[in-house]
Each structure stands twice: as C-alpha cells, then as structure tokens.
Amino acid sequence: MDAILLQILNGLDKGSAYALIALGLTLIFGTLGVVNFAHGALFMIGAFCAVTLQKLLNLSFVTLDETQKDFLGNPLKVETPYIEAWFGPEVGATIIDWSVPLSILFAIPIMLLVGYVMERGLIKHFYKRPHADQILVTFGLAIVLQEIVKYFFGANPIQTPPPDVLSGSVDLGTMVGFDPNAIIYPIWRLVYFGFAVGIIGAVFSFLQFTTFGMVVRAGMADRETVGLLGINIDRRFTIMFGIAAGVAGLAGVMYGPINPPNYHMGMDFLVLSFVVVVVGGMGSLPGAVLAGFLLGILESFASTTWATTTIPGINQIIIYLVAIIVLLTRPRGLMGRKGVMEE
Amino acid sequence: MLGLNKKDTSLLIVVAFLTLLAPFILNPFPEGSAMAQFNAGYPDLMQRFVIFGIFAIGFNILFGLTGYLSFGHAAFLGVGSYSAVWMFKLLSYNVIPAIALSVVVAGLFSLLIGFISLRRSGIYFSILTLAFAQMSFALAYSVLSNPKFNLTNGETGLQVYADDPQILQGANAPDLPHLFGLPMRATYTMDVGAWSFDFNAGYYLCAIIMMIVFYLSIRIFRSPFGMMLRAVKSNQQRMNYTGLNSKPYTLAAFVISGMYAGLAGGLMAAMDPLAGAERMQWTASGEVVLMTILGGTGTLIGPVLGAGFIKYFENIFSKINDNVLHSWFAFLPDGLEDAVVFVIHPFIGKGWHLTLGILFMLVVIYLPGGLVEGGQRLLKRFKRKKKDTDDAPSGKTEPAE
Numbered sequence: 001m002d003a004i005l006l007q008i009l010n011g012l013d014k015g016s017a018y019a020l021i022a023l024g025l026t027l028i029f030g031t032l033g034v035v036n037f038a039h040g041a042l043f044m045i046g047a048f049c050a051v052t053l054q055k056l057l058n059l060s061f062v063t064l065d066e067t068q069k070d071f072l073g074n075p076l077k078v079e080t081p082y083i084e085a086w087f088g089p090e091v092g093a094t095i096i097d098w099s100v101p102l103s104i105l106f107a108i109p110i111m112l113l114v115g116y117v118m119e120r121g122l123i124k125h126f127y128k129r130p131h132a133d134q135i136l137v138t139f140g141l142a143i144v145l146q147e148i149v150k151y152f153f154g155a156n157p158i159q160t161p162p163p164d165v166l167s168g169s170v171d172l173g174t175m176v177g178f179d180p181n182a183i184i185y186p187i188w189r190l191v192y193f194g195f196a197v198g199i200i201g202a203v204f205s206f207l208q209f210t211t212f213g214m215v216v217r218a219g220m221a222d223r224e225t226v227g228l229l230g231i232n233i234d235r236r237f238t239i240m241f242g243i244a245a246g247v248a249g250l251a252g253v254m255y256g257p258i259n260p261p262n263y264h265m266g267m268d269f270l271v272l273s274f275v276v277v278v279v280g281g282m283g284s285l286p287g288a289v290l291a292g293f294l295l296g297i298l299e300s301f302a303s304t305t306w307a308t309t310t311i312p313g314i315n316q317i318i319i320y321l322v323a324i325i326v327l328l329t330r331p332r333g334l335m336g337r338k339g340v341m342e343e
Numbered sequence: 344m345l346g347l348n349k350k351d352t353s354l355l356i357v358v359a360f361l362t363l364l365a366p367f368i369l370n371p372f373p374e375g376s377a378m379a380q381f382n383a384g385y386p387d388l389m390q391r392f393v394i395f396g397i398f399a400i401g402f403n404i405l406f407g408l409t410g411y412l413s414f415g416h417a418a419f420l421g422v423g424s425y426s427a428v429w430m431f432k433l434l435s436y437n438v439i440p441a442i443a444l445s446v447v448v449a450g451l452f453s454l455l456i457g458f459i460s461l462r463r464s465g466i467y468f469s470i471l472t473l474a475f476a477q478m479s480f481a482l483a484y485s486v487l488s489n490p491k492f493n494l495t496n497g498e499t500g501l502q503v504y505a506d507d508p509q510i511l512q513g514a515n516a517p518d519l520p521h522l523f524g525l526p527m528r529a530t531y532t533m534d535v536g537a538w539s540f541d542f543n544a545g546y547y548l549c550a551i552i553m554m555i556v557f558y559l560s561i562r563i564f565r566s567p568f569g570m571m572l573r574a575v576k577s578n579q580q581r582m583n584y585t586g587l588n589s590k591p592y593t594l595a596a597f598v599i600s601g602m603y604a605g606l607a608g609g610l611m612a613a614m615d616p617l618a619g620a621e622r623m624q625w626t627a628s629g630e631v632v633l634m635t636i637l638g639g640t641g642t643l644i645g646p647v648l649g650a651g652f653i654k655y656f657e658n659i660f661s662k663i664n665d666n667v668l669h670s671w672f673a674f675l676p677d678g679l680e681d682a683v684v685f686v687i688h689p690f691i692g693k694g695w696h697l698t699l700g701i702l703f704m705l706v707v708i709y710l711p712g713g714l715v716e717g718g719q720r721l722l723k724r725f726k727r728k729k730k731d732t733d734d735a736p737s738g739k740t741e742p743a744e
Contacts, residue, residue, distance in 0.1 A: 136412075139632075331462075
C-alpha cells in the first residue's frame with residue numbers, strides 16, 4: 001500500500017510538468033488550430049528565466065578583506081553580491097535563496113511577451129498553411145531558440161537550487177499512519193505539484209468564469225460566428241497564445257530545482273507532451289491535464305524495480321506504448337470531442 | 344531510354360555525370376591554397392552526400408507524393424545500420440549480404456509501423472511516427488542492450504569484435520567491409536599539378552546504388568502508382584468517395600521509403616562498421632525532413648540537392664573559426680573587422696545548428712518549394728527580362744469544391 005502511494009507521489013511531479021505543457025499545447029490547438037513544435041522551447045526558456053535571475057542576483061563586486069589572508073599571505077578577495085550590499089546581508093541572502101520562486105514574477109512578463117511576439121511575428125502567417133508547414137516552421141523556431149540559449153548559457157546543465165526551507169524531504173507516511181520512513185518525499189516536488197494544480201485551476205477558472213474566457217470558448221467552438229458578431233477574436237486568441245506560453249514558462253521555472261535546466265530539456269519534454277495531448281484528446285483541456293497526470297504516474301509505476309525486472313526497460317517505452325494503444329482503440333483520445341482536429 | 348521520357352533521361356544523365364565525376368567537381372581548388380578549405384572532395388564527405396541523398400530520395404517518395412509527414416524515419420535508418428553490422432558480425436565483412444539484409448529488415452519494420460501509423464493521418468500520423476521512432480531509440484539505447492539479450496550494445500554502439508563468428512569470412516579477405524575483396528576504404532589518389540583527387544571504392548559503390556535508386560524513384564514518380572499517391576495528397580477524401588481504398592497505396596509508399604532509409608543505414612554501416620542509437624533519435628528524423636524541404640518537396644532532384652547542401656555547409660561552417668574570419672575580413676579597418684567577426688561568430692563552428700534553424704525557417708516561410716523552386720523563380724525572372732514579355736496566364740486550375 002505504502003509502495004503504491006509512493007509511486008503515485010513520484011509520478012506527480014513529472015505528471016505536473018506534462019500536464020502544464022500539454023495544457024498550453026491544447027490551448028493553442030484549440031484556439032488557433034496551430035501545432036506548436038516550439039512549445040518545448042518555451043518551457044526551456046522559462047527554466048532559463050530562473051537561471052538568468054539567479055545569475056543577476058549573484059552579481060558581485062570584489063573587495064579585499066585585510067583581516068583574512070589566503071595561503072600566500074595576501075589579503076583574501078571576498079565577493080559580495082550587490083543585492084547583499086544594498087539590502088543588508090541577511091535580507092540579501094534570503095532574496096538570493098528564494099531566487100527560483102522570485103523568478104515567477106520575472107518570468108511572467110517575459111513569457112507573455114515572448115508568446116505575443118511569436119504569435120504576431122511568425123505563427124499568424126501560418127493559419128492558412130497546411131499543418132505540415134506549421135510543424136516545420138515551429139520545429140525550425142525550436143532549433144533556433146534552443147541554439148540561442150546554448151550560445152549564452154553553454155551546453156551543461158545549470159543548478160538552480162530551491163530555497164533552503166523547501167529543499168529537504170518530508171516523511172509523509174507518518175502523517176497518514178504508515179511506518180516512519182515508508183514514504184519520504186522531497187518538499188519541492190510537493191510545492192511543484194501544488195503550483196501546477198494552482199495554475200491549472202487558474203487557467204480553467206479564467207476560461208470558465210470570466211467574460212473574456214467565455215468569448216474564447218465560444219471562439220474555440222465556432223470562430224467564424226464569433227467573428228461575425230463583431231468580436232475581434234484574433235486579438236483574444238493572441239492573448240491566449242501568450243497565456244499558453246506563460247503556462248509553459250512557469251512550468252519550466254519551477255522545474256529547475258527538480259532537474260537542472262539544460263538547453264535541450266524542452267525537446268525532451270516536447271515529444272512526451274505531444275503524446276500526452278494525443279492521449280488526452282486533441283483540443284480537450286481536461287483531457288490534456290488528466291492524461292498528463294495519468295502518464296506521469298504510469299511512468300513512475302513502470303520504473304519500479306519489480307516492473308523493470310519483469311520487462312527490462314519498460315519505463316523507457318511505456319508512455320509510447322500506451323499512446324499507440326490509445327490511438328488505435330480510441331482514436332479521439334480519452335476525452336476528445338467529435339469534430340475537433342479530426343484531420 | 345530505360346522507359347523514361349526525354350526530360351527525365353537527361354536529368355538522370357546529369358545526375359549520373361555529377362556523381363561519377365564528383366571527386367573532380369568537389370575539389371576545384373588546389374591543395375594547400377587558401378580556398379582549399381572549401382573543397383569537399385574527400386571520401387568521407389562524398390559518401391555522406393550520396394548516403395543522405397538516398398535517405399532523402401526515399402523520404403520524398405512518402406512526403407513529397409502522399410503528403411504524409413513522417414517524423415520517425417531515422418528509426419528505419421538505424422534499423423538498417425544495426426542489421427548490416429549484425430551481418431558483418433555473423434557472416435563476413437562482405438557488404439552485399441549486409442546491405443540486402445538492412446533493406447529487408449527496414450522494409451519489414453516499416454511495414455509494421457506503417458500499418459499502425461497509417462490508420463491516422465495529418466498531425467496524428469506525424470506524432471505516431473515520432474512516438475514509434477522515440478520508442479525505437481529507447482529500445483536501442485537501453486532496453487535491448489541488457490546482458491541477457493544484447494542486440495544493440497547500447498551506448499557504445501554495435502561493432503564487430505575479434506571473437507565474432509564471421510562464418511563466411513575467408514582467410515585472406517580484408518578485415519574491414521569489402522566488396523568481394525575490394526575494401527571500401529581503398530582510395531586511389533590522382534595528383535594533377537597542385538590538385539589531388541581521391542577516388543574511393545566505397546564512394547563509388549554508394550554512388551552507383553544512388554543512381555539505381557534515383558532511377559527507381561523517377562519510375563515511381565511517373566507510374567500510375569505515383570499518380571495515385573499524388574491523388575491521395577491532393578484530396579484523400581475524394582479518393583475514398585470514389586470507392587477506392589487508398590491505404591494499400593500509402594502503405595506501399597511508406598514501406599518503399601522505409602526501405603530506402605534502411606538502404607542508407609546499411610551503406611552507412613558498410614562505410615564504417617559501427618551502428619549507434621543516436622542515429623535513430625528524432626533530431627535525425629528532423630534532419631531528413633530538413634533536407635527534403637530545403638531541396639524541394641515532391642521534386643525529383645530536390646532531396647539530393649538538399650542533402651548535399653546541408654552536409655556540405657555543415658562541414659564547411661563547422662570548420663570555420665574566428666581566426667579564419669579574421670583573415671577574411673582583414674581588409675576592413677580593425678574596429679570594423681572585430682565587429683563583423685563578433686556578429687558572425689555565433690553562426691559558425693559549433694553554431695552551425697543555429698544557422699541551419701534560421702535557414703530552415705526562412706525556407707519554410709518564403710520558399711516552400713525549396714531550392715528547386717528558388718532556382719525556377721530565378722530562371723523565370725531572368726527569362727522575363729530577356730524577352731520582356733507579359734506574364735502568361737498560369738495554366739493552373741483550381742479544383743472545384
């Protein structure tokens with residue numbers, strides 16, 4: 001029992017990332033009808049927003065400390081981040097420590113802007129072109145974004161540690177009556193899960209309970225009619241693209257402490273997120289979220305020693321296998337609707 | 344000739360001419376001169392030109408004719424490489440059985456994948472093939488290389504070891520891939536004045552095979568079967584309404600292009616008896632899509648051009664470094680020179696992929712027909728200036744919906 005619970009928990013963090021990326025992908029499918037192969041790159045840019053902020057906060061000036069000597073007897077060089085000099089050492093250190101959560105504030109405007117520019121500058125011109133062209137141009141864009149990041153940040157993963165308070169593990173088992181040490185879980189992953197649930201909730205309530213969201217939903221159902229009613233649906237869809245980019249970016253920001261960001265992390269997630277979208281049902285937002293969590297948990301179950309000794313390497317291929325089975329038995333995916341992206 | 348019309352015959356002859364004389368054509372600059380770095384006439388690179396040419400020709404039969412965008416073709420290339428190396432391990436270093444097996448295995452593998460993937464079309468098809476290719480990559484990389492059942496040798500890559508059976512290997516046969524005793528690495532170097540030209544056995548094997556498969560692809564393009572595939576591309580629904588089952592046709596196209604990919608993989612292993620899982624990764628599949636698009640989808644010569652273009656510039660761009668740039672722009676004033684080098688720097692050397700990505704986007708946006716279309720447009724403009732005639736009405740008719 002505790003083992004099952006542990007695997008479910010283990011699947012949640014990856015599942016959250018899948019769900020968030022797939023949610024953004026589906027939003028773009030549903031609104032603009034565009035297949036965005038650059039969505040993984042947006043996830044990666046989000047993660048590098050956190051890296052950038054961390055680097056900015058750690059900008060330091062060097063002073064000579066006469067009281068300390070290094071092994072040659074010269075005064076020791078001490079690096080002090082500017083932030084500590086401005087706000088005092090304690091506040092400064094806390095700000096640096098909390099750089100990843102703070103990056104959320106930093107990433108939101110950047111991601112919205114990136115999404116807006118991408119849609120207006122490039123994707124807009126591809127509405128009428130075949131899906132193959134959309135796939136190809138966004139694939140090219142993904143390569144370009146990835147290489148730009150690689151140029152500035154190098155090819156190696158960059159550590160972005162979580163705040164000290166949130167970096168340990170917590171023994172969840174004792175809280176619900178299992179033996180101590182049965183279910184030990186890193187706090188940050190819980191935070192990530194909570195964060196993902198929050199974002200997903202926010203997106204859904206935005207679509208469900210605001211007038212703007214209502215218009216967008218109407219546009220997803222029948223774009224032409226909404227346009228005929230005198231509503232500028234294109235502008236709203238552009239904003240939705242920005243929001244989708246923001247969701248992917250935030251997923252990336254918070255994922256840094258789980259897996260140090262490197263320039264190709266987006267591509268790694270992209271393929272799986274597409275599979276998630278297809279399994280969930282193209283154009284279905286709840287389907288994308290559900291499939292994201294389901295596949296994340298399934299992957300974690302397949303990674304147990306029991307599963308890998310029975311069928312070696314099952315953890316590597318389980319998601320693809322499931323996707324193939326789902327597509328062949330339920331071609332519209334788990335929650336796909338009739339008539340949405342049938343072709 | 345050979346059942347081709349006049350235009351296709353001349354195209355085939357031009358291609359044959361270019362591939363057979365490639366060692367001359369690709370080495371226009373004398374050895375040791377400043378321009379020698381633009382030479383591409385060394386065996387390794389020429390082999391890559393034709394092998395990727397074969398790969399792209401095959402991909403074009405699927406994508407160019409039927410419009411089905413497969414994002415998993417590298418899987419067939421990888422399977423072909425693995426089966427060729429297994430042939431080296433089990434039988435002998437002779438390349439004929441290796442290449443034959445790689446084509447057959449890739450064909451069977453693509454039959455399986457095509458049968459499943461072709462149940463869907465459009466984006467679903469792309470994603471299904473992508474999923475299959477990633478799955479094959481994962482299988483090759485880790486799953487099939489456990490000690491109990493080592494089919495792919497995982498991260499190290501599959502290679503021939505001294506204790507492999509090689510039951511047909513003769514006592515005095517060369518200890519590397521050969522064609523009935525003629526080693527693939529055998530190179531005859533001809534020196535003419537300051538120039539030197541390399542004639543490599545492996546390259547000529549690949550070149551001849553490429554000409555054969557290029558001929559086959561022309562025949563496919565011109566056959567009733569090819570017409571059927573084009574009809575599938577332009578409007579599959581209408582095809583189905585006329586009571587025709589298009590699945591066997593698309594499946595046949597998929598298998599043929601899979602066999603082309605397997606052939607390319609087998610040749611790759613024949614040139615260098617090593618097969619690694621990274622050949623199957625989806626970036627490799629993206630590369631062949633790039634080549635086909637860049638050259639011109641649905642045209643005969645386009646994929647070959649695209650493959651040559653990408654492989655050539657990959658090689659050249661990766662070699663250029665800051666010192667070379669400084670020597671090029673030495674005529675500029677110092678400050679300006681540094682500025683120019685600074686601007687170009689991200690795009691060369693390791694930045695080749697950035698250049699490739701930008702180029703690819705530009706082609707998709709502005710020149711969906713690729714290099715071939717670009718050439719045709721230039722030609723048209725040139726002719727128009729000469730004759731100064733008005734635009735003739737285009738003979739294209741829009742289908743009634």
